[in-house]
Amino acid sequence: MDRGGCIYIMTNIARTVLYIGVTSDLQARIAEHKLAVDQKSFTAKYKLFYCIFYEMHPSIIEAIAREKEVKKWNRAKKTALINTVNPAWKDLSDEINSW
16 A cells, blocks of 8 residues: 655745655654754755645655656746745644644
């Protein structure tokens, strides 16, 4: 049986840097980013502690394919995607943690 997955976008407080990731456990992955578990990671280096977008998929394979697709987009297209569900670019971590 295939496990579901999701893509997510993290940013910094100034909303200037974007990171797109994929995971099968969004709550745990966001917590890892916020705690900067890997101090040498891209997200820790640029202080990307705010989850501003996520998108659920029925399988991790589909989530990985979507992540690859979105990573190829330019900044304007990524911004438009975020704005469709989160125009204020607020941190969605509390929403994710309340599942």
